[in-house]
Amino acid sequence: MARSSRLLQGTTGSYVDLLTVLKAGQDAEAPQKKKRKLNATSTPPNLPVPNKDIEDSNADSSKVEEDAPVEEEDHEVGDADSTSEDSDDDGEQSEDSFRQHFVTRDAEELSRFAKDPRQAKKSPAVLLDDTIRRSWIQASNDSKEPHRAQQIEDLHLKQRLVTKGAHLLHSLNTVQRDLAGAVSSYCDVVAAIRTVQNASVLRNICMLHALNHVYKTRDLVLKNNAKLSQSDGDGLGEIRDQGFTRPKVLIVVPTRQSCVRVVESIVGLSEPQQQENKARFLEQFSQDDDEDWHQKPEDFQELFGGNHGEDFRLGLKFTRKAIKFFSGFYNSDIIIASPLGLRRTIESGSKKEEGDAAQKVQDSDFLSSIEVVVVDNASALQMQNWEHVEFVFQKLNLLPREAHGCDFSRVRHWYLDGHAKYLRQTIVLSAYQTPEINSLATEHLLNIAGRVQYTPVYEGALTEAPKRLPFSIHQSLLRFEAASVAAEAEARLKMFTSLIVPQLLRGGDSLRGVLIFAPTYLDFSSLRNHLTSALERTAVSFGHVSEYTPVKEVNRARSHFMNGRYGILLYSERAHHHFRYRLRGVRRIVFYGVPENPLFWTELDKRRVRALFSKWDTLKLERIVGTERVSRLLLEKGSDTFDFV
Incomplete structure (x- = not known):
């Protein structure tokens, strides 16, 4: 042997x-x-x-259901004692x-x-x-x-x-x-x-x-x-x-x-x-x-x-x-x-x-x-x-x-x-x-x-979101360039820190109800580190909820976000996938990247949405904007901002 x-x-x-x-x-x-x-x-x-x-x-297989009698002998696949009478x-x-696939397949x-x-x-x-x-x-x-x-x-x-x-x-x-x-x-x-x-x-x-x-x-x-x-x-x-x-x-x-x-x-x-x-x-x-x-x-x-x-x-x-x-x-x-x-x-x-x-x-x-x-x-x-x-x-x-x-x-x-x-x-x-x-x-x-x-063939999740809410929603998508998949993370963070964060901080003490949605835990960690350093000299406070956050801390972050003590809440996509928290107090959402699951785009109540995307997000983007629109968003030369009202 x-x-x-x-x-x-x-x-x-x-x-x-x-x-x-x-x-x-x-x-x-x-x-x-x-x-x-x-x-x-x-x-x-x-x-x-x-x-x-x-x-x-994974278990002891000797126990048999009580009402099922066991045969003394049964014919298994490949048993030499089995005969054609046992086959169908x-x-x-x-x-x-x-x-054709397994029996007569040509070896050459x-x-x-x-x-x-x-x-x-x-x-x-x-x-x-x-x-x-x-x-x-x-x-x-x-x-x-x-x-x-x-x-x-x-x-x-x-x-x-x-x-x-x-x-x-x-x-x-x-x-x-x-x-x-x-x-x-x-x-x-x-x-x-x-x-x-x-x-x-x-x-x-x-x-x-x-x-x-x-x-x-x-x-x-x-x-x-x-x-x-x-x-x-x-x-x-x-x-x-x-x-x-x-x-x-x-x-x-x-x-x-x-x-x-x-x-x-x-x-x-x-x-x-x-x-x-x-x-x-x-x-x-x-x-x-x-x-x-x-x-x-x-x-x-x-x-x-x-x-x-x-x-x-x-x-x-x-x-x-x-x-x-x-x-x-x-x-x-x-x-x-x-x-x-x-x-x-x-x-x-x-x-x-x-x-x-x-x-x-x-x-x-x-x-x-x-x-x-x-x-x-x-x-x-x-x-x-x-x-x-x-x-x-x-x-x-x-x-x-x-x-x-x-x-x-x-x-x-x-x-x-x-x-x-x-x-x-x-x-x-x-x-x-x-x-x-x-x-x-x-x-x-x-x-x-x-x-x-x-x-x-996708209609687009952004067309479904307004149907669920009694008020109008302003949805905006911002395109950024990345030469390769490896360079995308750095380019995305640069776009966020240079454009999105300064706009958020203009609200000063009155900033509240901003939900930042991170597609991956790596994105979540990068954003948490950046926000910690960027907001330490301001009056804006923020909380964060990921799939690894203890329940006690999750409840505290949700409560502080709802009553305005936290102006910003950083939220991971996997946390939403595993728990589907109902977050109250959301006024606007910033999607750091379009979500993998298009249902998430429509589930979170909001009045204003902004999302970052690149050409490497094509599959996800198609589910959000629809099959007919995705090519225009990826190839249009005139502007990198696309608004849907």
Whole structure:
């Protein structure tokens, strides 16, 4: 095992040497036929001690829901005892996107693509329903643009999913049918069209596809097992239908309650006869909404309602009749987790014996064979810590450190060649597009099948703000120049200190009700330091509220701002995202940068608004001023000030 482990770490191209070495020890290390037993299993000798978070999926999985009887034996994916009778084989169809993408994929074509995977060609955007722009990015010459799902046959579903799938498809609008067709074609999808109203529909589309992928993977293995058992391996040639490890679908969500919604979607679509550990899952992951939050905006309630814990992971294992919650990651088909939960699991690692000392190493092998990734509510994940998301994607589809009982004679060639990332499908659902999401797509969404992007046509948040208030609002945007992204922070601060601050201080002692909105914590810190020094010789006092400010200090700052003791209140965007404070006493707002979330522009009551922007704020600016106006604000030469009344 140690020898195969070292070779796996060093392999970068051909798999010939890998198979040669592993076959030499095949008799000693060949995986045994597995039968599920209810008693505890022991750790084989000479293997690293497993990480408890990975093996137990964050909990002891021996407890079973009382009303769900347990079968003495069930057939798992890849079990040698499983037969075709346990599969839901619907027959092989050459047009099936699963077969075209994973089974019949041309190895030479994939090898050519792997040498230069970033030569994509973007087609002009197509307008759907006059509200959504759809862009097709062709990854290779053989990439085929996906078609809209018009009928249930277009989704190529397993028979057990057809009824639920047909009901779902019937309820979809034009844009959602187009997205369903793109998802089922196995191309990458970046959809910045997620709202509170359509979140459940988009989730159901993705979970239907994830279940279909799990079932097709399982049934292909079972069918090949039956062929091997009947023929004793003679005359069948090479059968390669597996990855290094069992997990095939990774679902990344921001909170425990959003994990509950994903599970509800999976259960509703698959309708299993048994759900083991379901009661325990609901106890640990689900909570009732806080009654005090009913006055909060609906997007806040959808994200933070119920259990909004951000550190979790869950393994789901599918058998013929049941779904098992809290299965060990290496025995799971679907993993649902937060970026923070995954990172902590990976970094906690496993113990590796080296001489007399035990050393911990990172263990991300359970992500080595992920074929479908769903990132739900990516805009909310960015408000947590986007670095965790990038960390997880860096660990996907790496060659494993250990064999984990893998039968390498059935591992697909492109896994052994390290090309799995070029076949992995990634689906990103977000409320809006950001540079971070675009960077993730450029760096990690390398699917040979291409990519589809969905972006709304924006009316502009500044047109919505006056509709909510009984008085007129003067909205002004000030443009400044920055040669690069690196130089933008300094240029923005210079614009603020030379133009905005002097105008504010002209009010002297009478200055009150000024809210300064900082987009990032770095901006918040810079402004706090500058205001401290700039106002120390004046009669103007200011308070500050960030996502890290203690509750007691927040209450004091809000109270002093409302009664005028603080003329200025410095407020961070993440504080507003996480708490949605209702700030009283606001007379004017200065947006140090346009907010990432356009809803924030309309939520804060005010009579006068000023905002700074540069060309590097294009995505955010479009959501504020609208798709039609954004080019004029960026390119107009006559003036750098734009007023909207």
